[in-house]
Amino acid sequence: MIRIAFQGATGAYSESAARRLWPSGETVARDRFDDVFDAVKAGDVTHGILPIENSVGGSIHRNYGLLLEHDLPIVGETELTVVHNLLALPGTSITGIRRVFSHPQALAQCEQYVRTLPGVEVVATYDTAGSARLIREGGLRDTAAIASARAAEIFGLDILKAGIQDFQDTITRFIVIARDPVPLGPPDKTTLAFALQNAPGALFKALSVFALRDIDLTKLESRPARGLPWEYLFYVDVAVGRDDLRCTRALEHLAEFARWVRVFGSYRQWKVDGASPAMLS
Amino acid sequence: MIRIAFQGATGAYSESAARRLWPSGETVARDRFDDVFDAVKAGDVTHGILPIENSVGGSIHRNYGLLLEHDLPIVGETELTVVHNLLALPGTSITGIRRVFSHPQALAQCEQYVRTLPGVEVVATYDTAGSARLIREGGLRDTAAIASARAAEIFGLDILKAGIQDFQDTITRFIVIARDPVPLGPPDKTTLAFALQNAPGALFKALSVFALRDIDLTKLESRPARGLPWEYLFYVDVAVGRDDLRCTRALEHLAEFARWVRVFGSYRQWKVDGASPAMLS
Numbered sequence: 289m290i291r292i293a294f295q296g297a298t299g300a301y302s303e304s305a306a307r308r309l310w311p312s313g314e315t316v317a318r319d320r321f322d323d324v325f326d327a328v329k330a331g332d333v334t335h336g337i338l339p340i341e342n343s344v345g346g347s348i349h350r351n352y353g354l355l356l357e358h359d360l361p362i363v364g365e366t367e368l369t370v371v372h373n374l375l376a377l378p379g380t381s382i383t384g385i386r387r388v389f390s391h392p393q394a395l396a397q398c399e400q401y402v403r404t405l406p407g408v409e410v411v412a413t414y415d416t417a418g419s420a421r422l423i424r425e426g427g428l429r430d431t432a433a434i435a436s437a438r439a440a441e442i443f444g445l446d447i448l449k450a451g452i453q454d455f456q457d458t459i460t461r462f463i464v465i466a467r468d469p470v471p472l473g474p475p476d477k478t479t480l481a482f483a484l485q486n487a488p489g490a491l492f493k494a495l496s497v498f499a500l501r502d503i504d505l506t507k508l509e510s511r512p513a514r515g516l517p518w519e520y521l522f523y524v525d526v527a528v529g530r531d532d533l534r535c536t537r538a539l540e541h542l543a544e545f546a547r548w549v550r551v552f553g554s555y556r557q558w559k560v561d562g563a564s565p566a567m568l569s
Numbered sequence: 570m571i572r573i574a575f576q577g578a579t580g581a582y583s584e585s586a587a588r589r590l591w592p593s594g595e596t597v598a599r600d601r602f603d604d605v606f607d608a609v610k611a612g613d614v615t616h617g618i619l620p621i622e623n624s625v626g627g628s629i630h631r632n633y634g635l636l637l638e639h640d641l642p643i644v645g646e647t648e649l650t651v652v653h654n655l656l657a658l659p660g661t662s663i664t665g666i667r668r669v670f671s672h673p674q675a676l677a678q679c680e681q682y683v684r685t686l687p688g689v690e691v692v693a694t695y696d697t698a699g700s701a702r703l704i705r706e707g708g709l710r711d712t713a714a715i716a717s718a719r720a721a722e723i724f725g726l727d728i729l730k731a732g733i734q735d736f737q738d739t740i741t742r743f744i745v746i747a748r749d750p751v752p753l754g755p756p757d758k759t760t761l762a763f764a765l766q767n768a769p770g771a772l773f774k775a776l777s778v779f780a781l782r783d784i785d786l787t788k789l790e791s792r793p794a795r796g797l798p799w800e801y802l803f804y805v806d807v808a809v810g811r812d813d814l815r816c817t818r819a820l821e822h823l824a825e826f827a828r829w830v831r832v833f834g835s836y837r838q839w840k841v842d843g844a845s846p847a848m849l850s
Contacts, residue, residue, distance in 0.1 A: 346630050346792070392673035395693050412676050412693035491789070492780035499773035508772065510789045511627070 292464075293318050293327040293336045296391075299417030299439030305368045305462040306337045309472065319414065321351055325358045328465055335363070341461040342370075344397060344454075347509055351463075352481070352523060355552050362479055362553030364464035364472035372398050372453045375420050375445040376432040382448050387411055389419035390434035398434055401452040420445055461558070473556030475529035477506065480539070483521050483547040490545070491522075497541040498526055501534040506557075530554035573745075574599050574608040574617045577672075580698030580720030586649045586743040587618045590753065600695065602632055606639045609746055616644070622742040623651070625678060625735075628790055632744075633762070633804060636833050643760055643834030645745035645753035653679050653734045656701050656726040657713040663729050668692055670700035671715035679715055682733040701726055742839070754837030756810035758787065761820070764802050764828040771826070772803075778822040779807055782815040787838075811835035 290313035294302035303315045316333050318324050324336040338351045355362070372394055376385065387409045388395075388402060394416050395402065402410060413419045419433035424443040432448065433439070440447050463479075464472065484490040491510075498505060507525035528535045530551060543549050571594035575583035584596045597614050599605050605617040619632045636643070653675055657666065668690045669676075669683060675697050676683065683691060694700045700714035705724040713729065714720070721728050744760075745753065765771040772791075779786060788806035809816045811832060824830050 343792075344630060346627050346790075349625060349627050392677050392693060396673050410693045412673060412691045488783065488785065489780050491786060492776050495773050495776060499770050502769060504769065505772060505791075508789065508791045509627075510786075511624075 290314065290335065291316055291333040293324045293333040295319070295321050295324050295338070296415035297418035297421055299420060299436060299442045300415055301368060301370060301436055301460065302337050302339060302462065303417075304436060304438060305339075305366050305460070306335075308366045308368065309337075309364065309464065321354055325354055325360060325465070328360055328467055329358065331467065334466065336360070336465045337366075337462050338465065339460050340365075340463045341507075342393075343457070343459040345393060347523065349511070355465075356481065356550070360465045360467065361469040362463045362555055363466045363470060364555045365461060365477070365558045366464070367459055367461050367558050370397070370453060370458040370460055371437065371451050372416075372434050373437055373440060373447045374401075374432050374449040374452055375423070375435055375440045375443075376448050377423060377427070377429055378444075378446050380429055380432070380446070380448070382432075384430060385432045385448075386430040387428075388432050388434060389413050389422060391416050391419070394434045397453045397455075397458060400454045401449075402434075417442070463553075464555075465553075469553060471553075471555045475531070475554040475556060477525060477527055477557040478530045478535060478554040479507075479523075479525050479552040480550060481521060481523050481552065482542060482549040484545075485547055486520070491520075493545065494522070494542060497538045498524075501538050503528050503534055503538055527557065571595065571616065572597055572614040574605045574614040576600070576602050576605055576619070577696035578699035578702055580701060580717060580723045581696055582649060582651060582717055582741065583618050583620060583743065584698075585717060585719060586620075586647050586741070587616075589647045589649065590618075590645065590745065602635055606635055606641060606746070609641055609748055610639065612748065615747065617641070617746045618647075618743050619746065620741050621646075621744045622788075623674075624738070624740040626674060628804065630792070636746075637762065637831070641746045641748060642750040643744045643836055644747045644751060645836045646742060646758070646839045647745070648740055648742050648839050651678070651734060651739040651741050652718065652732050653697075653715050654718055654721060654728045655682075655713050655730040655733055656704070656716055656721045656724075657729050658704060658708070658710055659725075659727045661710055661713070661727070661729070663713075665711060666713045666729075667711040668709075669713050669715060670694050670703060672697050672700070675715045678734045678736075678739060681735045682730075683715075698723070744834075745836075746834075750834060752834075752836040756812070756835040756837060758806060758808055758838040759811045759816060759835040760788075760804075760806050760833040761831060762802060762804050762833065763823060763830040765826075766828055767801070772801075775803070775823060775827065778819045779805075782819050784809050784815055784819055808838065 292306040328336040416435040417439040420439040420443040504527040509523045573587040609617040697716040698720040701716045701720040701724040785808040790804045
């Protein structure tokens with residue numbers, strides 16, 4: 289029996305992402321990202337799903353931070369095209385809206401549209417679908433929510449305007465965590481983090497352990513480790529399973545000179561329409 | 570006469586960043602990041618200042634996007650430690666607060682603290698300092714703003730609690746743009762973007778043009794170019810001025826195989842306490 293914890297309320301984008309992987313799995317709403325990790329750790333659920341990267345907003349550093357703090361492996365991933373909609377109670381018109389509720393990130397993704405609504409107060413909430421619920425439960429006739437079409441359906445709201453995000457092609461990538469490292473499919477992708485000391489050519493050397501073994505990178509990001517002024521942290525996705533001998537050897541090679549290396553998990557890369565996503569190499 | 574455009578209202582963090590560079594320069598408030606670019610382009614101001622990276626939130630992709638859209642060079646940078654404060658009219662106590670106003674990013678940076686305020690409605694606004702002004706102008710006795718200490722001073726608010734950000738050591742890096750590529754000091758740093766076609770070892774090859782010439786990288790980030798499914802975009806900072814022969818040659822080398830290369834500017838690296846920030850190399 290699959291039970292997947294997600295952050296937000298019923299109708300959240302994370303819940304839709306979970307349904308892409310398990311159409312008939314049971315989804316369990318949690319308030320915060322931390323709570324999703326805790327639910328997985330406690331065994332209340334079999335899996336947790338978390339947004340990790342957005343094509344407009346970039347990496348969701350909070351969830352990378354939680355991956356570092358916890359010891360729960362990534363076992364899968366999925367992607368979702370984000371379509372934000374302006375929702376309101378039936379009978380409410382756009383000109384009658386005085387307030388807009390949504391999660392800060394959704395508000396930011398729809399900034400240009402929201403600015404076209406004159407004299408509207410923008411209210412940040414903890415989740416998109418929860419905003420839709422607030423409107424339904426409170427009978428708020430002067431308020432709109434920015435949320436998914438599914439949230440409209442669940443809470444009986446009308447879609448006043450669909451696709452209001454500033455960038456039409458906004459995609460969010462989600463990772464799936466579990467207590468045990470049992471991947472959802474044969475792994476062909478591995479996510480890791482490592483830290484390097486400040487030394488000439490250190491990053492080039494780090495990438496060479498993959499390049500010289502013909503391992504492609506699908507993500508690379510540097511972050512200053514602010515508490516440690518002479519260190520840098522890297523988030524890397526490589527297009528190879530951890531048990532592939534090339535990967536094992538590359539990680540051993542990396543450990544020879546990195547300050548530390550942490551593998552978050554090895555899992556099946558999300559395939560869109562049967563085609564593999566592009567690789568950086 | 571130095572006139573610097575910044576996004577937000579008087580008392581914004583961007584304005585403080587401008588004052589670190591020009592203590593007696595004239596600062597000009599603008600509503601949106603786009604407006605800062607437009608003010609510089611039109612010659613209404615001599616410079617524009619923009620947040621580009623935050624140690625907790627990561628890169629501010631919107632401003633990278635605007636750098637790509639416009640043709641205005643980066644001529645300088647500065648850094649600011651972000652200290653968020655809970656501000657209210659004198660006489661308001663924390664228990665009397667019913668609403669909190671601030672910019673979505675500041676609200677996100679103080680999420681843990683805000684959650685400790687029971688039954689408070691969180692309202693997103695277009696800027697931190699503007700929230701403080703709203704409270705002063707509206708005489709809102711049940712509302713607090715999250716903003717800088719300077720905003721408290723300007724709008725006559727009390728600091729109910731200082732340093733409420735979730736991560737104490739939150740630093741924002743700001744870039745300075747101008748119409749002409751006249752750097753604020755002798756350039757020792759260059760910011761560029763480039764796109765690579767999906768080919769084995771392409772990124773490794775791209776980094777080798779710098780590594781083989783002993784040029785250190787201080788930032789590296791990959792982004793999928795979503796409209797172009799087989800291309801990736803890279804943002805890179807290198808610790809060398811553009812006119813340095815090594816840099817000139819590295820850029821020529823990169824242009825041999827990159828889809829395109831764009832240099833955003835060459836400028837003086839911000840030095841903290843006389844020491845140069847760490848480098849990735």
